[in-house]
Amino acid sequence: MSELIRVQDLRVVACGERDEVDIVKGVSFSLQKGEVLALIGESGSGKTTIALALLGYARRGCRLAGGVVQIGEHDMLALSESQLQTLRGNRVSYIAQSAAAAFNPAKKLIDQVVEGALIHDLGSRAVLEAKAIELFHDLALPDPERIGQRYPHQVSGGQLQRVMAAMALISDPLLVVLDEPTTALDVTTQIDVLRAFKRVVRERGATAVYVSHDLAVVAQMADQIVVLNGGEIFEHSATAPLLKGPAHEYTRSLLAAARPDTTIRPPSDIAQDTPLLTIQGLTAGYGNKNAQGMPAIRVLEDIDLTVRRGQAIGVIGESGSGKSTLARVVAGLLVPALGGLTFDGEPLGGSLSSRTNEQFRRIQMVFQNADTALNPMHSISTILSRPLKMYFGLKGAALRERIGELLDLVRLPRTMADRRPNELSGGQKQRVNLARALAAKPDLILCDEVTSALDTVVGAAILELLRDLRQQLGVSYLFISHDISTVRALCDDIVVMYSGHKVQAGTRQAYxxxxxxxxxxxxxxxxxxxxxxxxxxxxxxxxxxxxxxxxxxxxxxxxxxxxxxxxxxxxxxxxxxxxxxxxxxxxxxxxxxxxxxxxxxxxxxxxxxxxxx
Structure with missing residues (x-):
């Protein structure tokens, strides 16, 4: 069988002011028709850069410097931009990580699904809409005959991801590139999307390149796996033998990160019997309130929860279960409709204006996305100095020394103090995010999905850091996640939430x-x-x-x-x-x-x- 896709000695360089730096270094692989190949590795390994090169595209500041990218009869690196435009969305399609960011919120779904095919003159609107509905059926979308008449905000994240797959497949492309298409989804939604993707790819005989950092996800989709690190191929093998006996040490480290170490336990001598945070009968939500003070949309219903000093409690559930809303109430960002909170034996006001500066200091929050939580215009030093000045009045040499100590705490070199967030990796930015919370010397840290946007290796390192900081500082965590394996690696007790209700609570051993x-x-x-x-x-x-x-x-x-x-x-x-x-x-x-x-x-x-x- 002849090769449908051939990549030979691909080089991509980053263009600096004075010189160029190789970020993809002579990568080669091939696919037969109907095969699925996975590109895996940590953030910065070159996965997405290679995937985009399959479309003949390099991101701003980068250049396709050499090699061959053969898609059927087309050499993508030898074509002009106008020729590439006739192939993208036609012979080569792309499914992005975030469907929510890729769709136009002002246009109906069906119009966006058929738009590319209409531009490439692949059929009449009636024919293409019928084909789109057929794809909606194949992708197990609800109400496939009418879901196309909705707007993007009217469907769930998992449904929107499958609509994007229909958009990519409607042209019957030679190659489909899937770039982390389930990373942003919770675990139950991920199953539905993966199952739909796999069935459609297999039934339609599509050839695909699947980009991911999650080996467990890749194992369900790929016929062969390319392991990347620093823009180079460290290992290339069929899926089964690679999972059974990886040849390279780096691949073994990825497997170890994907298989949590069951011998690791949260520190058992940290948690005390003294309650730190107590929540009783909490009901909260959004929208206009009625005469009884109840919000139009109730997100939390009758929640009772106690966090002891030095304790780590995990809160898990799907998107929409109320996890982040619970954290927002504790942080004072949402006023509860019913119920009360106490902190260290004192009433904790529901609004920011009703809290003392000391309560502000002692409760800190680490947000999921460090990219939006850190001001891109400020240096790391400036970001960390703000809470130090506000809570402790530090300045001069004392301020600089404390910034250095915080960077030491989160295991970052002190030389990073002068950098800006865009000069750091995702894991480094999340460590700065954590250091900013630690600057206030808090008693309770609210961790809202702090590892979900990170690759498995970096995520495991952040979990280890959180565990060590808890041992070192005696801080308490309210740790929010949708992954029970992640929560069990860090927390003493686990609370499971569904649709705003606490449906199970117990020790980690009980799970x-x-x-x-x-x-x-x-x-x-x-x-x-x-x-x-x-x-x-x-x-x-x-x-x-x-x-x-x-x-x-x-x-x-x-x-x-x-x-x-x-x-x-x-x-x-x-x-x-x-x-x-x-x-x-x-x-x-x-x-x-x-x-x-x-x-x-x-x-x-x-x-x-x-x-x-």
């Missing part, structure tokens, strides 16, 4: 084996395993084919997980509100089922302690 709340079971089984074929076998534990429960599912007070629960009982779950109960292992759950009933269904999923410990 090692069944029984769980049915939603917790779904989350655990949604974390990709590092083996081929997992995607095909995980369907038994997800909620893809549940029958409708009838008209009573929206009755206030009923279980919010009702419509997705695989163990719901008609006549009970859709009629009576669940109560909180303690199950085997010590967790508290919000469910009608007891331990024995949950064990019967969940042990059949072959859940093992080793997989999630």
């Amino acid at each position: 090692a084996e069944a029984p769980f709340h049915p939603y917790t079971d779904l989350l655990i089984h949604s974390v990709p395993e590092l083996r081929q074929g997992w995607l095909e076998t995980c369907g038994a534990t997800t909620c893809q084919t549940l029958p409708p429960m009838g008209p009573k599912t929206n009755v206030p007070g009923l279980c919010t997980f009702l419509s997705r629960c695989p163990v719901r009982v008609d006549g009970l779950c859709n009629c009576v509100a669940p109560e909180r109960r303690i199950i085997v292992g010590g967790s508290e759950i919000l469910c009608h089922h007891d331990s024995a009933e949950l064990l019967k269904t969940q042990q059949s999923n072959n859940l093992t302690v080793a997989a999630y410990a």
Whole structure:
């Protein structure tokens, strides 16, 4: 079989003021028709740069300096810009990481899906719209006949990502480039999107290059894997042998980061019995309030939570479960409608204006995206100096020395103090983000998805840093994530939230084996395993084919997980509100089922302690 895609000795350089620096250094690989090749590596390894070169494109400040990129009969590096424009979105298509940033919010989805094909004159609007609807069916989008009439903000992130796939596939391209298409999605949505992508790629015989830093995701999609580091290929192999026995030490480090070390435990001697933060009966939301003071959109309902001094509590759940809203309430960025907060035995006001400067100092927040959290116009020194001046009045030599100490704490060289955020890697920026919070010498740090935007190696390093800082400083964490494996690597206790309700709470050990709340079971089984074929076998534990429960599912007070629960009982779950109960292992759950009933269904999923410990 002849090669459909051939990359030979590809070189890409970054153009400086005086000289050029190689950022892709003689990369070569090939694909047969219908194959999927994965490009993996840490941030800065050259994955996306190579993927964009397949479209004959280099980002600003870079240049395609040499080599061959052959797509079918087209040598992409030898074509003019006008010739490349006839191929992009036609013979070569691209699926970006963030569909939300790629779509025009003012245009309907169907118009954007067919737009490129119309520009390339691949058919009439009627024919192309019919083809788009067929793709919507294949990609398992809801209401495929009418979803195209919606605007981007009217569909979920996972649905929008699949609409982008339809846009890329509508031209029947020779090559589809998928650039981290599931990185920004929560674990349950990721399964749906991966399953849809894989089915369509296989059924349509598409040839694809999949860019990712997540080996567990790549294992579900790729026939072969290219491991990159510093713009060079360190290893190139078929997927199965690479996962079983990687040849290069760097590949082994990626595998180790993808398989969390089950021997690591959070420090056991840090947490004290003294409550630091107490939340009682918390209800909060957004929108106009009614006469009773309740917001139009309730995001949190009746939340009780206690964080002890030196304790790390993980809060997990899908997007929209209320995790970040909980952090915003604790930070004073959202006033609760009901309930109260106390901090170190004193009332904690719901609004910023009702809090003391000392309460401001003692509660700090580290945001998910360091790119938007750090001012790009300021140096790292200026960013870190602000809380030091505001809370402690430091200046001069004392200020410079404390900035150096903070950089030491987060394991950054002191020479970085004079750099700006755009001169740092993603992991380095997140360390600065953390150092700014530590500058206030807080007692509680709210960590909102601080590793979700990072590759697995950098994310693991940030988790290790957080664990060491907790041991060193005795700080408490409220750690928000959608990944239970990440939370279990850092936290003492774990709270599972769904649709604004606390559906399970217990120690990390309680999440090692069944029984769980049915939603917790779904989350655990949604974390990709590092083996081929997992995607095909995980369907038994997800909620893809549940029958409708009838008209009573929206009755206030009923279980919010009702419509997705695989163990719901008609006549009970859709009629009576669940109560909180303690199950085997010590967790508290919000469910009608007891331990024995949950064990019967969940042990059949072959859940093992080793997989999630």
